[in-house]
Structures are given as structure tokens and as C-alpha cells.
Amino acid sequence: MEQAVLNQGAERFGRGSYSLQLLGGFDQNVFEYIGEDGLRFIIKFLDAAKYRKASIIRELTWMAYLAEHGLNIASSIRSAQDLLIEEVIHGSKRYYVIAFTKAPGSPLSDLTSDFAMIERWGRGMGSMHKLGKKDSTSASLVHRMAFPQWNDHLIFTDAFPEAAGERVHTQWRRYLKELESLPQDQDSYGIVHNDLHHNNFHVHNGEIVFFDFGDVSYHWFAYDIAIAIYHAVQTVPEHRKAEFVARFFDSFLSGYLKENTLSADWIERIPFFIDFRNLYSYVYFSKFVDWNEMDESTRNYLLAMKADIESGQSVVNLSI
Incomplete structure (x- = not known):
């Protein structure tokens, strides 16, 4: 993914100086935003050629619905423009960018006995x-x-x-x-x-x-x-x-x-x-x-x- 796309997306949701650490995702499109001021969150870049905005809205709506009913869900983050979904265009490509709080804790480390x-x-x-x-x-x-x-x-x-x-x-x-x-x-x-x-x-x-x-x-x-x-x-x-x-x-x-x-x-x-x-x-x-x-x-x-x-x-x- 082009650095210009990553920079635009990070700047929409973040503030000040930062770095991005690749976490993975099937398309290698999930990053952790690490700000010098201590701000950390998860940011995803979704190729508009593969993902529809309506499907992203459904995803975020469902997560909010589950949270409202008592489940612990990593919550969505709004951008500086108060948007849950930002659009980044670079050349002929468009990306939808969404961000979430970084879930506290760590993965379940012991599947065999816990x-x-x-x-x-x-x-x-x-x-x-x-x-x-x-x-x-x-x-x-x-x-x-x-x-x-x-x-x-x-x-x-x-x-x-x-x-x-x-x-x-x-x-x-x-x-x-x-x-x-x-x-x-x-x-x-x-x-x-x-x-x-x-x-x-x-x-x-x-x-x-x-x-x-x-x-x-x-x-x-x-x-x-x-x-x-x-x-x-x-x-x-x-x-x-x-x-x-x-x-x-x-x-x-x-x-x-x-x-x-x-x-x-x-x-x-x-x-x-x-x-x-x-x-x-x-x-x-x-x-x-x-x-x-x-x-x-x-x-x-x-x-x-x-x-x-x-x-x-x-x-x-x-x-x-």
C-alpha cells in the first residue's frame, strides 16, 4: 500500500507526529497508530474496489448495537472531521479508512487448559x-x-x-x-x-x-x-x-x-x-x-x- 495513502488516513484520525506498525489482515491493511503523545489505536484501510461503503456502515452499526447490549466491543473512533469512515484517494484508487480503540489485554494465550x-x-x-x-x-x-x-x-x-x-x-x-x-x-x-x-x-x-x-x-x-x-x-x-x-x-x-x-x-x-x-x-x-x-x-x-x-x-x- 502506498505510503501516501497511509499518511492521509493516519492524519485524518490522529494528531501530531506518529508511526504506523503493520499488524496484518488478509490484505495486509491493518495497522496500529502510535503517536508520540501516547495516542494508540487500530486503523484499517479498505480498498473501495473490494469493499462497499454500505457494508462498512453495517459492520460499525452492528458493533455499536452489540456494545449497547452489554458486550465488550472495541469501539469505533471518529476522525477530526467527526466521521466514522474517511475516504482517501490516491491516483486512481480510493480507500475507505476506519479506526478503532485498541482492545486492552492480549490474545488468549492458553487454548489447551484455560x-x-x-x-x-x-x-x-x-x-x-x-x-x-x-x-x-x-x-x-x-x-x-x-x-x-x-x-x-x-x-x-x-x-x-x-x-x-x-x-x-x-x-x-x-x-x-x-x-x-x-x-x-x-x-x-x-x-x-x-x-x-x-x-x-x-x-x-x-x-x-x-x-x-x-x-x-x-x-x-x-x-x-x-x-x-x-x-x-x-x-x-x-x-x-x-x-x-x-x-x-x-x-x-x-x-x-x-x-x-x-x-x-x-x-x-x-x-x-x-x-x-x-x-x-x-x-x-x-x-x-x-x-x-x-x-x-x-x-x-x-x-x-x-x-x-x-x-x-x-x-x-x-x-x-
């Missing part, structure tokens, strides 16, 4: 899902906004990436057929975070602070749970996965069910959604990342993913 915190994580997701239910009595602004449906993303609407291979494509079509047949009633389907893994919240003084709601959409609640499990399992070695996923699942679901109800039928579908997340992740990388730009370890990891997907191998053996 099951009390994993239960709180599940409880937070359960609260989100309860608020994300859309029923006949939902009259608030947030429930009148046109959040995207689960299959509105380019990965579903655009051509399947040839790089993924035909055998993966066969599995993709099979999973999509199953997903399209699932009911979308208010107790199973609603507004979800859609990426609430362990790197999208911090733990501070025993409480969880959630952030990064850029993928919020309508989806099945069971899929959102599956995302948390899928990414947590990737942090443990193969020989410990079975034991870990069982304890993680019990703790997470225990917290979740304290805030939101989910029927046994949908809970039993969670392993299916875990495997779909694995498939989705591989297809996403195949479509949006240049194979030649990956390091060797990433390529080897993806090749192993592909082999498991083609053979129909489940990510984990989760007995429910």
Missing part, C-alpha cells in the same frame, strides 16, 4: 447470536439493514478457482448442495460474526473484548461455533487433537447455551460445518492468494489440506 475463558468465549458468541435472531418483533435499525446472506461473497458468486482442482470442486458442489437444503429459521440462522476465532478477541482482567467484525453476515449459528473450534484445533499437534477438541467443545458449548438456545439437531451438525470451514479456507486461499507468493511451509500445509478434502477426511473426530 477452559473457563473458553466458556466465556462461547458465552459471548451465544449473546451475539441471541441478538442476531431476526423475528417478527425485531424493529430496530440493525435488523432492518441488509446484511449479506451466507452465500453472497465472491467465493460463491464468482467462478470456482481452477487452481483448487476438480476433485475439490466436486466436494465444494456437494457441500453447497447440502447447505442450500438447510432450513433458515430464526432459532438456527441469523447475524453472526463469521470469523470469531481466538485472534479476534483479547482477554483483559478476566473479560473478553471482541473485535474485527468485517465478515459479519447472515449464517447458521452452528457454523459460527464451528469456526471457533476449527481454528482452535489448528493450534495443537495432531496427537492431541481428539482430546483437545472434546474438552474445548464441552466448555465452549456450555458457555454458549447459557446465553442462546440451539437444538440438538443443529449441535449435531457442527462437525459438518467444521469440515466445510476447512474446505472454504482452502478454496479461499486458492482463489485470492498467488501460489507463487506463498512460503514453502504454507504451500505444504495447503497441499495437506487438499489431500484431506479430496479423500473426504474430517478435520477432527468430534463425537456428539
Whole structure:
């Protein structure tokens, strides 16, 4: 990203002298603003060719709605012009720039034994899902906004990436057929975070602070749970996965069910959604990342993913 873009965005939200530290993001577009006066916050640069302003407004509105209802959310920051979204133009490119308070605390450091915190994580997701239910009595602004449906993303609407291979494509079509047949009633389907893994919240003084709601959409609640499990399992070695996923699942679901109800039928579908997340992740990388730009370890990891997907191998053996 051009330095001129970074400078314009930082100057809209910051003050005085500063530096920007790259934190990451799929497009390498998330930075920490570090001011010489001690001011620190998170700033994101969104390419207008990929992101619509309306979707950003929905994201910020949903975050504010959750915060109003008691969840700890990294709050939005307004610019010097009192705007939540700034536009930066450089040459022929336009970027939307948004900023957030830096979530206090740090990532959950112990996924393998801090099951009390994993239960709180599940409880937070359960609260989100309860608020994300859309029923006949939902009259608030947030429930009148046109959040995207689960299959509105380019990965579903655009051509399947040839790089993924035909055998993966066969599995993709099979999973999509199953997903399209699932009911979308208010107790199973609603507004979800859609990426609430362990790197999208911090733990501070025993409480969880959630952030990064850029993928919020309508989806099945069971899929959102599956995302948390899928990414947590990737942090443990193969020989410990079975034991870990069982304890993680019990703790997470225990917290979740304290805030939101989910029927046994949908809970039993969670392993299916875990495997779909694995498939989705591989297809996403195949479509949006240049194979030649990956390091060797990433390529080897993806090749192993592909082999498991083609053979129909489940990510984990989760007995429910």
C-alpha cells in the first residue's frame, strides 16, 4: 500500500507526529497508530474496489448495537472531521479508512487448559447470536439493514478457482448442495460474526473484548461455533487433537447455551460445518492468494489440506 495513502488516513484520525506498525489482515491493511503523545489505536484501510461503503456502515452499526447490549466491543473512533469512515484517494484508487480503540489485554494465550475463558468465549458468541435472531418483533435499525446472506461473497458468486482442482470442486458442489437444503429459521440462522476465532478477541482482567467484525453476515449459528473450534484445533499437534477438541467443545458449548438456545439437531451438525470451514479456507486461499507468493511451509500445509478434502477426511473426530 502506498505510503501516501497511509499518511492521509493516519492524519485524518490522529494528531501530531506518529508511526504506523503493520499488524496484518488478509490484505495486509491493518495497522496500529502510535503517536508520540501516547495516542494508540487500530486503523484499517479498505480498498473501495473490494469493499462497499454500505457494508462498512453495517459492520460499525452492528458493533455499536452489540456494545449497547452489554458486550465488550472495541469501539469505533471518529476522525477530526467527526466521521466514522474517511475516504482517501490516491491516483486512481480510493480507500475507505476506519479506526478503532485498541482492545486492552492480549490474545488468549492458553487454548489447551484455560477452559473457563473458553466458556466465556462461547458465552459471548451465544449473546451475539441471541441478538442476531431476526423475528417478527425485531424493529430496530440493525435488523432492518441488509446484511449479506451466507452465500453472497465472491467465493460463491464468482467462478470456482481452477487452481483448487476438480476433485475439490466436486466436494465444494456437494457441500453447497447440502447447505442450500438447510432450513433458515430464526432459532438456527441469523447475524453472526463469521470469523470469531481466538485472534479476534483479547482477554483483559478476566473479560473478553471482541473485535474485527468485517465478515459479519447472515449464517447458521452452528457454523459460527464451528469456526471457533476449527481454528482452535489448528493450534495443537495432531496427537492431541481428539482430546483437545472434546474438552474445548464441552466448555465452549456450555458457555454458549447459557446465553442462546440451539437444538440438538443443529449441535449435531457442527462437525459438518467444521469440515466445510476447512474446505472454504482452502478454496479461499486458492482463489485470492498467488501460489507463487506463498512460503514453502504454507504451500505444504495447503497441499495437506487438499489431500484431506479430496479423500473426504474430517478435520477432527468430534463425537456428539
